[in-house]
Amino acid sequence: MAFLKHPGGFLRSCVVALSLATALVGDAQASDSTWQDVKARGVVRVGVIPARQCYYWQSPGSDEWKGFPVAMSRDAVDALGQAMGQKLKIEYVTTSWGTSILDVQSGKIDFFIGLAETPQRKQAVYMFGPLWTLPDVAVGRQGFNVDNTWAALNKPATRVAVAMGTTSEQAAKKYLPDSQIRSLKNSNDAILDVQSGKSDITLTTAIAGLAAMQVNQNLANMVVPRPLSAIPADGVTRRDGDGKFYDFLQKWATRYYAEGNTKKRVLEALGECGLDSKRLPADMIF
Structure with a gap:
């Protein structure tokens, strides 16, 4: 085998390999901070x-x-x-x-x-x-009185639009189980559902609700329902x-x-x- 004929070369290879291994360990330790x-x-x-x-x-x-x-x-x-x-x-x-x-x-x-x-x-x-x-807020359509408590909103006649997979959907299921919850693809679809009159309110974040109200006059008011729902x-x-x-x-x-x-x-x-x-x-x- 080659290393038997050239022991010096073999030793040098071992030293190089050990040095590389040491460097890699050092890099691993550094990257762990x-x-x-x-x-x-x-x-x-x-x-x-x-x-x-x-x-x-x-x-x-x-x-x-x-x-x-x-x-x-x-x-x-x-x-x-x-x-x-x-x-x-x-x-x-x-x-x-x-x-x-x-x-x-x-x-x-x-x-x-x-x-x-x-x-x-x-x-x-x-x-x-x-x-x-930033707490969940309820944004209502024109002509719908948005109460400031979950209990007052939790009625079979209340139609609630929410985006699927969001904390707002979780809040609706927790606080408004008796309402008609409409789980839609995303927040924009939920807002459009209220704008079109298919839903009475949407639950969303305060900033998303504010942005929606700014561009559509059919969204009349925003409240923070109590008890506070916020993550x-x-x-x-x-x-x-x-x-x-x-x-x-x-x-x-x-x-x-x-x-x-x-x-x-x-x-x-x-x-x-x-x-x-x-x-x-x-x-x-x-």
Whole structure:
């Protein structure tokens, strides 16, 4: 065999192989700390979802990302940079509601802001927050009196349009079991159902409802039914080896929310995307 004739070459090959193995182990260890990865890279990869007005969007012909989770992400990166003692750049990575968890787990994205907090998601990734809590709202057609309690709305005659697979659909099934629940393909279809008079109300998020009311006068009013139905929205980052990145973001999120920055960023974004925040219910929370 060749290595018997050239023991020196064999030994050199072993040394090279050992060095490569050591380097790979070192890389694996480094990649098990998001904090160290970001610090070494100098870039934070932030998830965004295209064409989600007020949340994530770009003006025609512009590369600039707008929206309140985008603004929150910039604030988080600024805070990270200060803690790391260096200027960090942001690389925006497009994702979707369905793939964002996988993109975070794989390391394609360092963090993403805007997922509802659920026990299943908390097992898959680290969730930092809550960053905001926008309650389910009921938006009614012209001529329909939208009561501010679930009990008053929960009648066999009430026709309720919801988007399938959403927290609003879950709220309808929980609070309005006696009503006529119409589960439709998406939020736009649910809103159209009310506009056409096929349904009396739609349950949706406050921002989606506000946008719908702005473009259609047949949607007359919006209320926040009581008791409050709301799921906190968090940021997500992967479950790495040391948890340092998550620990920092959780402390940042707690302070950020307590200081009222969430409400500030949401109202700014509503103005940027042309919505009138004065039409929000007076008892709206963030």
